[in-house]
Amino acid sequence: MRIRLVVAYVGTSYMGWQVQAERFAMQTIQGQLEHALGLLAAAPVRVHGSGRTDSGVHAEGQVAHCDFPEARFAKLKDMRHALNAMLPDDIRVFVAEPCAQTFHARFSAHAKTYRYQFWMERGFVPPRLKPYVWCCGPLDVARMREALPHLQGEHDFVCFANAGTKGMENTVRTLSELVLRETVVWQGCAPMLELFVTGSGFLKQMVRNMAGLLAEIGRNRVEPGAVPRLLQARSRKLLPAPTAPAAGLTLMQVSYPAGLS
Amino acid sequence: MRIRLVVAYVGTSYMGWQVQAERFAMQTIQGQLEHALGLLAAAPVRVHGSGRTDSGVHAEGQVAHCDFPEARFAKLKDMRHALNAMLPDDIRVFVAEPCAQTFHARFSAHAKTYRYQFWMERGFVPPRLKPYVWCCGPLDVARMREALPHLQGEHDFVCFANAGTKGMENTVRTLSELVLRETVVWQGCAPMLELFVTGSGFLKQMVRNMAGLLAEIGRNRVEPGAVPRLLQARSRKLLPAPTAPAAGLTLMQVSYPAGLS
Numbered sequence: 001m002r003i004r005l006v007v008a009y010v011g012t013s014y015m016g017w018q019v020q021a022e023r024f025a026m027q028t029i030q031g032q033l034e035h036a037l038g039l040l041a042a043a044p045v046r047v048h049g050s051g052r053t054d055s056g057v058h059a060e061g062q063v064a065h066c067d068f069p070e071a072r073f074a075k076l077k078d079m080r081h082a083l084n085a086m087l088p089d090d091i092r093v094f095v096a097e098p099c100a101q102t103f104h105a106r107f108s109a110h111a112k113t114y115r116y117q118f119w120m121e122r123g124f125v126p127p128r129l130k131p132y133v134w135c136c137g138p139l140d141v142a143r144m145r146e147a148l149p150h151l152q153g154e155h156d157f158v159c160f161a162n163a164g165t166k167g168m169e170n171t172v173r174t175l176s177e178l179v180l181r182e183t184v185v186w187q188g189c190a191p192m193l194e195l196f197v198t199g200s201g202f203l204k205q206m207v208r209n210m211a212g213l214l215a216e217i218g219r220n221r222v223e224p225g226a227v228p229r230l231l232q233a234r235s236r237k238l239l240p241a242p243t244a245p246a247a248g249l250t251l252m253q254v255s256y257p258a259g260l261s
Numbered sequence: 262m263r264i265r266l267v268v269a270y271v272g273t274s275y276m277g278w279q280v281q282a283e284r285f286a287m288q289t290i291q292g293q294l295e296h297a298l299g300l301l302a303a304a305p306v307r308v309h310g311s312g313r314t315d316s317g318v319h320a321e322g323q324v325a326h327c328d329f330p331e332a333r334f335a336k337l338k339d340m341r342h343a344l345n346a347m348l349p350d351d352i353r354v355f356v357a358e359p360c361a362q363t364f365h366a367r368f369s370a371h372a373k374t375y376r377y378q379f380w381m382e383r384g385f386v387p388p389r390l391k392p393y394v395w396c397c398g399p400l401d402v403a404r405m406r407e408a409l410p411h412l413q414g415e416h417d418f419v420c421f422a423n424a425g426t427k428g429m430e431n432t433v434r435t436l437s438e439l440v441l442r443e444t445v446v447w448q449g450c451a452p453m454l455e456l457f458v459t460g461s462g463f464l465k466q467m468v469r470n471m472a473g474l475l476a477e478i479g480r481n482r483v484e485p486g487a488v489p490r491l492l493q494a495r496s497r498k499l500l501p502a503p504t505a506p507a508a509g510l511t512l513m514q515v516s517y518p519a520g521l522s
Contacts, residue, residue, distance in 0.1 A: 008387050008388055008389075008447075009388060010388045010389055058389070060387065060447070061448075078384065080384055080385065081384045084384060084385065089388060089391055090388045091388065092385055092386060092387060092388050093385070094385050094387075094447065094449075094450070095449070123339065123341055123342045123345060124341065124345065124353055124354070124355050125353060126269050126321065126353060126355075127269055127270060127271045127350060127351045127352065127353050128269075128271055128319070128392075128393065130350055131389075132389065186269075186321070186355065187322075187514075188355075188356070189355065253448075
C-alpha cells in the first residue's frame, strides 16, 4: 500500500535529502526515513521525495511517499509515532498515512513554497535563529521589493540554476508568488527579512541564487532593473551574485491537487 | 565605568545563569560572560544579572551589568562585537554599552516578562521548536484562561515557590499581566500555546510551577476555581501539579524606569 509522509527537519547536520552513496545514507533525510521504514516493514523500503533539498537546507513540510507492506501496516497502532520513536530528534514525521495508489510525491506536486531568511543586523544574531538565517547585514528592502515583479510569472530561470546544471534540461519555470516580509524579532534590532517564493517547480539552488541576487540589490550593488536583462540573457555565468547560504532556506510546503492530498 | 549588557541565550547546554562553583563556571551564562569580559579587561570582571535563570531556561533579553576599566573600554572599537567573537554561539550579547553608575541590573529592575511554551500536539514536535517547548499534549485552553484572573495582582505566591525556598523570605509578588496566546505553527496540528507573565518579581521556579498548574487545569484534573484557595492556603506542599520542564521557559524582557534604560 502507498503511504504519504509529511516530514519536517533541521538540515544542519545532514548532507541533504537524497541518498547519494550507500555508506553516507544515514547522513541524509531520505536514508534515515528508509532505515526507519525498513525496520517497520522488515524489508527494504524506497522513499520518494517531492524533490531534493541541499545539504544544510531545512524543511517544515517536505512530502514523500513509499510503498509499504499492508500486513505490516495493519499491525502498527500509529505509524507516525513508530517512525518518530526511531528517527533522530532533528527529523520528525508529521503525517504518515495511506494514500491513493496514484499519488506520487514528485510527479503529483502542483507547487512548492520556499522561505529564505535574511538576518539584517550586523554582529548580533539571536542564538535560536542562528541555524535558520543568513547573517547578511543591512539591506535596502524597498529596492529588493522593486525586483520581485520581474521574477514573477513564467521565465527561463537558467541564470539562477546551479553551476553544474546540464545544458539540455528545460529551465523554464513559473513563479506564482514572491513576497518579502519583515518581522521584528528583537526590540531595537533590524527586523528579520523573510522571502517566500511559490512556484510550479525550481531548478537546483534556484531560490538560493535568487536570494543572493536580491541581497546584492539590497546592498545597492545591482539595480532592480537588471533582473529582466539577466533573465533574457539566459546564461548562468552572468549572475552578479554569490549563492546565498543553505542555512537560510526552508522548504515550507508542497501542494497537490485536491483529492490527491 | 558601568556597562549594561542585554544578553540572549539558548539555555539547553548550560547549568543556568549563575556561577555556583568555580570549576563549573564555564557551564553557566554568567561564567561565560565573566570569562570573555575578563579577557577584554585584562582583569577579573564580576557580572550582575537581573536574576538567575535555572538550568535549561532560555533568555531573549536577560539584562546584566558590570564595572569595566575605562581605559580598556576606550580601546575597544565595538564591545558587543568583541564579546560575541569570544562567546559560544548559543550566548549572544545584543547590547554592551556604558550606562549610569547608579544602574543595577537587579535592584533597578521594574518588571520582568517570561514566556512559557506548551506544545499541545501529541507525538509530533517540529524539530526546530523541540528545545523551546514542553511537549505536554492536548490542553483545554478555555479552562486555563479562566484561571488567569485569579493569578493577576498582588498575592503571596509561596505555593508556586520552589520546594527549597526558605520559609523566612517575603513571598508576596505582583503579576501585572498574564496572557495565553495560541499560534498556528503547523497546518493541521494543534496550535502552540504561549503563556506570557509579567510581574514585579518572581520566586524561584514560580513561572514553571504556574505553568505546571495551568497544564493540570487544561487537562481537567484541577478546577480553575481552585487557584484562589491555593493562594490563600500559603503552602508549597499543596500545589497539585509538577513543575513544568525548564525547556519551555524563556526570560523575554527586563524593564527599567525610563532614564535608567
